Amino acid sequence: MLAIRKVKAERGGISVDDVPVPELVHDTDVLVKVEAAGICGTDLLIYKWGDFARRMNLPTILGHEVSGVVEQVGSDVKGLRPGMRVSLESHLPCGVCYTCRRGWAHVCPHTRYPGVDFDGGFASFVVVPESVCWPVPQEVSPLQAAMMEPFGLAVHASLEGSGVSGLNVLISGCGPIGLMNVAAAKALGASKVIATDVHPLRLSAAAQLGADVCIDATDESVHDTVCSLLGERGVDVAIDYSGQAAALTATIKSITHGGELRLMGVPSHGISLNLEEWLFKGLVVRGLHGRRLFETWERSTSLLATGRVDLSSLVSHRLPLTATEDAFEMAISGQSLKILFEPNGSCV
Structure with missing residues (x-):
């Protein structure tokens, strides 16, 4: 073979x-x-x-x-x-x-x-x-x-902590799993899903998968755009797939006080971050990896088999x-x- x-x-x-x-x-x-x-x-x-x-x-x-x-x-x-x-x-x-x-x-x-x-x-x-x-x-x-294996990551990220149902969610980084997370978050009841990336192809795919707003992260206006949509409140949950310091900085500015930051992207090298804003905002920060065995697979299978996610x-x-x-x-x-x-x- x-x-x-x-x-x-x-x-x-x-x-x-x-x-x-x-x-x-x-x-x-x-x-x-x-x-x-x-x-x-x-x-x-x-x-x-x-x-x-x-x-x-x-x-x-x-x-x-x-x-x-x-x-x-x-x-x-x-x-x-x-x-x-x-x-x-x-x-x-x-x-x-x-x-x-x-x-x-x-x-x-x-x-x-x-x-x-x-x-x-x-x-x-x-x-x-x-x-x-x-x-x-x-x-x-x-x-x-x-x-299903990578989709499970997106479902896992959507279900952890306070979940996404009824919440405003920011997906930072729309590679394949970030895009899957756009679809998963919408299917699991997110109020608004905002997607950011630097590639037009990925932003177009995010819109096709149900993102309410797609932001080109190269123009450095992620926070301003989020504020124009939601006011000073910001998003309730941000899920980062980029693993990039600049993207994380913009993402953190866009999260409401007491909101959640879920980290999925793996940095290719060490990065420096100012944790002061994380602390003063009272952010709940979750590092996520893999899928819960096998609870996440049950939920993922249901979403795909019923057509709620394609x-x-x-x-x-x-x-x-x-x-x-x-x-x-x-x-x-x-x-x-x-x-x-x-x-x-x-x-x-």
Whole structure:
């Protein structure tokens, strides 16, 4: 089978190789025939050989945003059978540490990731533990199922703290997950959703997904525009996907006193921030990661299966594995939305 692998410890360093179809190793393993798999920010960090990637043992098959069909199951697999459609959770927590036992498995410090710590889903087939396979109803297409893992981040960010229902919400940074958060926030009852970004393509997509107002962050008027809409009150909740100091500064100015700042974007390097305004405003600051296992998956599935959220418009490119180099360069350039590989041919 064909597979996209990271083979060299350098920028790029990926190849499309013909490798054996993986075999079940443990009795709880599942062999999944991949229908679609999406490029994620983590994959781009690996491509660039950022610090996070240096934990990897090369070569490793990349990819962790995956949907597919169960092909084979181990003898101890209880809830799956061949022919079932699944989406994959990307976090494999240890299940026994203090964090996991407190119900915070989604931030387990011993988490292992497909496509990082073991072979992932940029391939025709992938083997994973049953514990990370989420059954997908027929109402959810293979393409949307491949986006359930990142969509779960957006749903998680929308549900944490005071939620979004009846509140004014600012989404800062409209990459694929920020865009998903626009759709999730609207579906979960936000009063107004304001989206900011510097890319016209992303702002157009945000409007299509339901953002009430889209602001070009390059004109440095985010705060002024928010005030013109809401007065001095500002937004109740701001969710940052940018990880950029300038964007965070503008976002914080736009939050009401006693409001919430939810941090999702990962800075590429250390940044300096003036915490005085955070303190005097009495902001509740939440650092968020992953999805609650598996509460978030239940909510995400419901939103997609009932049609309250449709992520189809986010798919800008559907490509074979052989288009790997072009796919990664397009993703890095910011001139795409969601890029999906289809290892076994076009999905329905």
